[in-house]
Amino acid sequence: MNYTFSPSPTVSVPVSGRSERFPVHRIYCVGRNYEEHAKEMGFTGREPPFFFLKPADAVVVADEGLTAPLPYPSLTANFHHEIELVVAIGQGGRNIRAEDAAQHIFGYAVGLDMTRRDLQGEMKKQGRPWSIGKGFDHSAPIGAITPAAQAGDIEQAALWLQVNGEDRQRSNVSQLIWNIGEIVQHLSQAWELQPGDLIYTGTPAGVAAVVRGDTLSAGVDGLCGIELKVV
Incomplete structure (x- = not known):
């Protein structure tokens, strides 16, 4: 097939041990899915x-044992971290039942939903989409699946x-308001999920700003941790 220019390489993430x-394929994110984070953002309850989306090429791969550079984005003075469990879809489908979700999951990874909080806040005030606050370049760091x-x-x-060795966020996946199966069920009612989809499942309380020179270390029990330095 002929193209007007060479297509970009396929965005990909390493698989642990393989x-x-x-x-x-796509990056889906779940908003306000831990109760304490919902409260700190001014909301309560279930x-x-x-959901919102990030472009696939927003991925920053943080290889285990290495510190990946995380560029400080333009247009913001309030660049926030959000630690998240990421679900990697291996088998697509539509209208997937929560109890069947595990059959569609390839694996899991540690991810960060990086946010230009000041821009997101301004869009909220104006009733406009959050894309500029959430879907920018390098906004989806992730470790090996x-x-x-x-x-x-x-x-x-x-x-x-942790930021520079000090705790910022600490919780448990059991504290998700909508659990993994329920997330897959709701998403697959709105979109047909495809192999290669990544789902960032939400962040607990403790989101805060980082600046150039800060080192972020993040982990989920049983998964490959990640470390990044803001540059």
């Missing part, structure tokens, strides 16, 4: 789940984020 990589069979009891896994 030579092949996981090709990324509101219906809602651990296949589901090797990930342990992910529904009870602790997750945490």
